[in-house]
Structure formats: structure tokens, C-alpha cells
Amino acid sequence: MPDTPALDAPRREPADPRFEARVRASFARQRFMSMMGATMTRVEAGEVDIDLPFDVELTQQHGFVHGGAVASVLDAACGYAASTLMAADAGVLTVEFKINFLAPAAGERFRFTGRVRRAGRTVTFVDGEAIAVADGRARTVATMQATMMTVQGRDDVRH
Amino acid sequence: MPDTPALDAPRREPADPRFEARVRASFARQRFMSMMGATMTRVEAGEVDIDLPFDVELTQQHGFVHGGAVASVLDAACGYAASTLMAADAGVLTVEFKINFLAPAAGERFRFTGRVRRAGRTVTFVDGEAIAVADGRARTVATMQATMMTVQGRDDVRH
Amino acid sequence: MPDTPALDAPRREPADPRFEARVRASFARQRFMSMMGATMTRVEAGEVDIDLPFDVELTQQHGFVHGGAVASVLDAACGYAASTLMAADAGVLTVEFKINFLAPAAGERFRFTGRVRRAGRTVTFVDGEAIAVADGRARTVATMQATMMTVQGRDDVRH
Amino acid sequence: MPDTPALDAPRREPADPRFEARVRASFARQRFMSMMGATMTRVEAGEVDIDLPFDVELTQQHGFVHGGAVASVLDAACGYAASTLMAADAGVLTVEFKINFLAPAAGERFRFTGRVRRAGRTVTFVDGEAIAVADGRARTVATMQATMMTVQGRDDVRH
Numbered sequence: 001m002p003d004t005p006a007l008d009a010p011r012r013e014p015a016d017p018r019f020e021a022r023v024r025a026s027f028a029r030q031r032f033m034s035m036m037g038a039t040m041t042r043v044e045a046g047e048v049d050i051d052l053p054f055d056v057e058l059t060q061q062h063g064f065v066h067g068g069a070v071a072s073v074l075d076a077a078c079g080y081a082a083s084t085l086m087a088a089d090a091g092v093l094t095v096e097f098k099i100n101f102l103a104p105a106a107g108e109r110f111r112f113t114g115r116v117r118r119a120g121r122t123v124t125f126v127d128g129e130a131i132a133v134a135d136g137r138a139r140t141v142a143t144m145q146a147t148m149m150t151v152q153g154r155d156d157v158r159h
Numbered sequence: 160m161p162d163t164p165a166l167d168a169p170r171r172e173p174a175d176p177r178f179e180a181r182v183r184a185s186f187a188r189q190r191f192m193s194m195m196g197a198t199m200t201r202v203e204a205g206e207v208d209i210d211l212p213f214d215v216e217l218t219q220q221h222g223f224v225h226g227g228a229v230a231s232v233l234d235a236a237c238g239y240a241a242s243t244l245m246a247a248d249a250g251v252l253t254v255e256f257k258i259n260f261l262a263p264a265a266g267e268r269f270r271f272t273g274r275v276r277r278a279g280r281t282v283t284f285v286d287g288e289a290i291a292v293a294d295g296r297a298r299t300v301a302t303m304q305a306t307m308m309t310v311q312g313r314d315d316v317r318h
Numbered sequence: 319m320p321d322t323p324a325l326d327a328p329r330r331e332p333a334d335p336r337f338e339a340r341v342r343a344s345f346a347r348q349r350f351m352s353m354m355g356a357t358m359t360r361v362e363a364g365e366v367d368i369d370l371p372f373d374v375e376l377t378q379q380h381g382f383v384h385g386g387a388v389a390s391v392l393d394a395a396c397g398y399a400a401s402t403l404m405a406a407d408a409g410v411l412t413v414e415f416k417i418n419f420l421a422p423a424a425g426e427r428f429r430f431t432g433r434v435r436r437a438g439r440t441v442t443f444v445d446g447e448a449i450a451v452a453d454g455r456a457r458t459v460a461t462m463q464a465t466m467m468t469v470q471g472r473d474d475v476r477h
Numbered sequence: 478m479p480d481t482p483a484l485d486a487p488r489r490e491p492a493d494p495r496f497e498a499r500v501r502a503s504f505a506r507q508r509f510m511s512m513m514g515a516t517m518t519r520v521e522a523g524e525v526d527i528d529l530p531f532d533v534e535l536t537q538q539h540g541f542v543h544g545g546a547v548a549s550v551l552d553a554a555c556g557y558a559a560s561t562l563m564a565a566d567a568g569v570l571t572v573e574f575k576i577n578f579l580a581p582a583a584g585e586r587f588r589f590t591g592r593v594r595r596a597g598r599t600v601t602f603v604d605g606e607a608i609a610v611a612d613g614r615a616r617t618v619a620t621m622q623a624t625m626m627t628v629q630g631r632d633d634v635r636h
Contacts, residue, residue, distance in 0.1 A: 005610065005613055005614055006615065007608065007615050007616070007617060098575045100594075100602050100622055100624070102595045102602060103595070117577075117579065118579045118580070125577050125579060125620075127620075131484065133482065136482055137482055138482045138483065138484050139484070140484060140595075143602075143604075143622065145577055145620065145622055147577070
């Protein structure tokens with residue numbers, strides 16, 4: 001197909017102009033993220049970054065950051081990336097995710113990015129990437145594909 | 160196929176007769192599991208249980224246990240279930256996992272079980288299940304399919 | 319947790335008493351399944367079996383049945399298992415699936431089973447298993463975890 | 478992390494200088510791909526394209542190309558993308574894959590691309606993307622994350 005046309009860009013229109021404040025306030029209520037030392041650094045329409053410094057409390061048996069800790073922060077980054085495009089009164093739930101571990105999570109600090117791949121009315125697909133910084137070099141240590149669901153009218157899952 | 164024969168049972172022969180002590184010692188070195196309050200309760204050939212009491216430090220924005228925390232303990236249960244069948248000098252690495260969130264992780268305590276589905280020379284497939292206990296009732300809140308890899312001769316990933 | 323209560327059984331109540339005829343009629347419209355030689359054998363509330371005889375047209379480069387063929391029939395089995403529990407006027411869409419290849423798909427015939435794990439209002443989780451029969455022995459060759467979505471009021475995806 | 482360094486590029490060095498002929502010959506032996514009408518169009522180190530015209534024989538109950546057909550060709554594209562980087566005497570096996578269905582596979586023709594994300598000694602991670610072309614517009618209809626394994630010295634899975 002030498003004449004394949006350029007891909008249509010996915011839409012990234014936020015339904016809620018105040019999405020950034022809403023997303024940051026919700027992240028601040030995730031006690032587990034505070035416990036781990038994670039900080040939400042960037043919030044844009046369809047994209048979120050969360051940073052995490054190395055902490056020995058987060059390690060597995062070999063001294064690397066635990067794959068579960070990597071998955072946890074990536075899940076949060078993907079969920080909030082989806083949330084940026086949702087209505088002000090909607091909640092977000094993780095339906096499922098898959099994570100690939102490309103390399104041990106060795107580094108001084110880590111960046112976790114969630115990027116919306118396709119936002120539907122009910123289901124949003126989000127790609128996640130975890131990057132480790134060590135000795136001035138950055139390396140992808142994990143990738144995620146997550147499915148998020150928009151939830152309306154359920155008080156227990158709002159925000 | 161009304162005459163479909165019964166399924167061949169997968170093998171569960173541990174290569175290392177002292178697998179239980181080895182697995183428990185490795186789990187004890189996972190600082191992240193200690194931080195979360197997780198306890199390894201059962202270690203058998205091909206199967207491991209880890210228990211976790213509810214702790215508000217583990218919650219997400221709605222007060223349920225964070226999906227990342229659920230994934231973290233399930234990953235550990237699946238990895239150590241695979242490890243029970245490995246040689247004494249082998250290490251285990253998570254290649255990838257997928258987790259489905261069937262229900263919010265609400266409960267007083269949680270049990271995470273990893274069960275080897277098929278143990279190969281290099282790759283082991285493990286199924287995980289997370290159960291929440293609330294008001295005397297047990298409910299599956301998440302299921303996992305994990306791929307584990309046996310690693311030989313790499314000092315950085317042994318035990 | 320020695321006192322962990324028994325798991326609550328998931329509900330399997332079909333909303334449409336005529337689900338079997340509806341599901342069989344829809345399967346009959348899947349031209350790709352006919353092309354492959356697949357037959358829907360069992361349709362119960364929350365569970366579906368599809369059988370497939372070996373055919374050299376379905377093979378990959380080593381002469382085994384192609385992993386994609388295995389995935390295709392498992393996807394159909396999972397989708398229709400979900401459909402058995404849906405309303406008469408609902409359609410079913412595959413949101414995503416993950417498949418693990420436990421062994422090469424070698425055999426004279428194959429059985430693909432989809433079993434609903436949890437049926438929600440919008441999202442249904444289904445487990446799939448592919449079994450090969452060779453020389454009178456049955457062996458699991460693949461397992462699937464699929465997420466299905468109930469679709470209402472969209473003419474293009476009904477039945 | 479405003480000072481996050483640029484990501485290290487993954488290596489794409491083919492171990493076998495004649496990888497293209499080897500990969501094309503193996504693809505030609507996949508009877509299932511011929512049956513579907515798929516053609517391997519591009520073979521580069523770490524990347525493969527397979528094209529597929531619409532055919533009513535490949536459809537599901539709504540007239541779109543079956544999700545299983547999409548998964549089958551993506552699996553082949555991912556497997557052969559991994560194979561381009563392997564030794565001449567190695568075989569490739571799909572360990573597992575996950576596929577997300579972003580949109581119905583509606584179109585006149587389809588392109589399936591596999592791109593190696595990370596090639597390890599034993600395990601290779603590959604990303605796949607399926608694009609539909611309809612009315613001069615291209616749209617991503619599915620994405621895949623696949624884990625491939627290098628197999629040495631097993632006659633049954635070579636090439």
C-alpha cells in the first residue's frame with residue numbers, strides 16, 4: 001500500500017476545561033501514591049507524567065524497584081490521562097491492564113507517562129511508559145496498555 | 160467432541176526439595192511487600208498465598224485498596240509460585256502480566272494466590288487471583304495471567 | 319486466613335430466555351468461522367464450546383495450527399459466552415483480549431471453551447481455554463482472558 | 478524531571494544478514510496467511526508490514542473483518558519482526574499477546590505492522606498496529622503487544 005494515507009489524529013478535546021485541577025486533586029487523595037513518594041508533574045489533555053525517586057522501601061529481592069511499584073504508578077498515570085478527557089462529574093475505573101517489563105527498574109529516579117490512545121464514550125485505551133534515569137541516561141523499563149472506563153452516577157467511584 | 164478425554168494434569172515436581180525455605184527467604188527481602196504489610200502464608204509446589212490486611216495507606220481516591228497494590232501482591236504471589244518449581248540456583252523474573260479488575264478491592268483483608276499453569280524450561284505461565292473478605296463474605300476482585308522467566312547464571316537476579 | 323469463607327458464586331442468569339437460538343444464529347453469520355471449519359457445539363448460560371478439526375489450511379510454518387487461528391476461535395467462544403447473558407437486543411464487542419500459548423497447537427481436533435467470569439452491566443470478563451486432542455489425549459494449548467462490552471442501540475453492532 | 482535525558486535507542490542489529498529472504502520464505506509456508514489473502518510487503522531489521530485486502534470470507538456477524546483475523550495477521554507481523562533480528566538457525570515462537578480493538582475493522586484494505594520494542598537473548602517484545610484504509614482515510618483499528626521467544630535447537634519450531 002504505497003499510497004496509504006496519513007493516519008487520522010485521535011481527538012484530545014477535554015470535556016472539562018478545569019480538568020487539571022480536578023485530576024491533581026484526585027491524585028492527591030491516592031494515599032498509596034503518597035506512601036510511595038510519587039509526584040504528579042505534568043497534566044495535559046490526554047497525557048500525564050508522574051515522577052518517583054528511588055527509595056529502598058520500594059525494592060524487590062534484588063534491590064531494583066518492585067515491578068508492582070512500577071505497575072502501580074503507571075496505572076495511576078494511565079488512569080489520570082484518561083480522566084483529563086472526561087466530564088467533570090465522571091469517575092474513572094481501571095478495567096484491566098497489561099504490563100511488559102523490558103529491563104530491571106534500576107535508577108535514581110523514574111518517570112511514568114500515560115497517553116490516551118483512543119477515548120471512547122465508555123472505554124478509553126491508554127498507553128503507558130516507565131523510564132528510568134541512571135547516570136544521566138534514560139531507559140524504558142516497562143510499557144503498559146490499559147483499558148479505562150468512564151463511570152457516571154456512581155457516588156462510590158467519583159473522583 | 161463428546162469423547163474428549165480428560166485433560167492431562169500439568170506436572171508440579173519441584174526441582175529443589177528446599178523450595179519453601181528459599182522462597183520465604185526471598186520474599187522476606189522484598190522491602191516493598193513489607194512496606195505494604197503483606198505476609199506469605201502458604202508455600203506449596205506450584206502454589207503460593209500472600210495475605211494483606213486493609214490499610215488506609217494503600218488506598219486510591221475512593222478509599223478502596225489501589226489497583227496497583229493489588230497487582231503488586233498478585234505479581235509477587237505469581238512469581239514465587241513459579242519459583243517453587245525452579246532449581247535452587249535459579250532466579251525468577253516477571254516478563255509481563257495482565258490483570259483484570261472484577262470489582263473494587265473493598266474488604267477487611269485480602270488473599271492473593273498464584274498457581275502455576277504450565278512450567279517450561281525457560282517460561283512459566285502462572286494464574287493469579289485476588290480475593291477480598293468483607294463481612295464474612297469472600298469475593299474475587301482481580302485475576303492475573305503472568306509470564307515468568309527462569310534466569311540462570313545472572314548474579315543480579317538470583318533469589 | 320484459615321477462616322476464609324467460600325467464594326460467592328457469580329450470577330449466570332440469562333436476561334434473554336431464547337439466548338441459545340440467538341447466539342447460534344449470530345455465529346452462523348461469522349463467515350470467518352465457516353471458512354475455518356469451526357462448529358458451535360455447546361451453548362449454555364455463560365458458557366460456549368466451539369470445535370475445530372485440524373486442517374492444513376490453518377497451519378503456520380511448522381505445520382501446527384496457527385496461533386492466530388487458535389485466538390480467532392477462542393475470541394468467538396468468549397464473545398458468545400458473554401452474549402448468552404445479554405439482553406435480546408444487545409450486541410457484543412470484543413474490547414481486548416490476551417492469549418497465552420502453552421503448547422504448540424498439534425492435534426487431530428480442538429475444542430475452544432469460553433466461560434463468563436464476571437458479567438457487569440457494560441463490561442463482561444470471560445476466560446477462554448483451547449484444548450487439543452491427539453492420540454486420545456487432551457492437552458491445554460492456550461488460555462485467554464477477554465473483555466467484552468455490551469452495546470445497546472447501535473445498529474451496526476447488533477447480533 | 479525537566480532534565481530527563483533523551484531515551485537510548487534500542488538496538489536493531491540483525492544477526493543474520495540474509496534475514497529478509499529467510500523471513501519471506503517462512504511466511505510463505507504459513508498456509509493460514511495464504512488462505513486469508515495476506516501478503517508480506519516490507520521486511521526490515523526489526524520491522525515487518527503485512528497487507529490484507531477486504532474479503533467477505535474474513536468477516537464476523539456485522540460484516541467487519543473478524544477480530545481474530547486482525548489478531549492473526551498482527552501476530553504474524555510481530556513474530557516475523559522479531560525473527561528479522563534472530564540468528565539464521567533460530568526459530569520464533571509466540572509466547573503470548575494482547576490485542577486492543579480500537580475501532581471496527583471496516584475498510585477496503587488493511588496494513589499490519591510489527592515493530593520490535595526490545596530484543597533480548599531469549600525474549601523479544603514487539604508492538605503491533607493494524608490500520609484500515611477506507612475512502613482514502615487511514616485509521617488505527619487495533620494495537621498489539623506481543624512476547625516472542627527465540628528457540629534454538631528444536632527441529633519442530635525452526636523456520
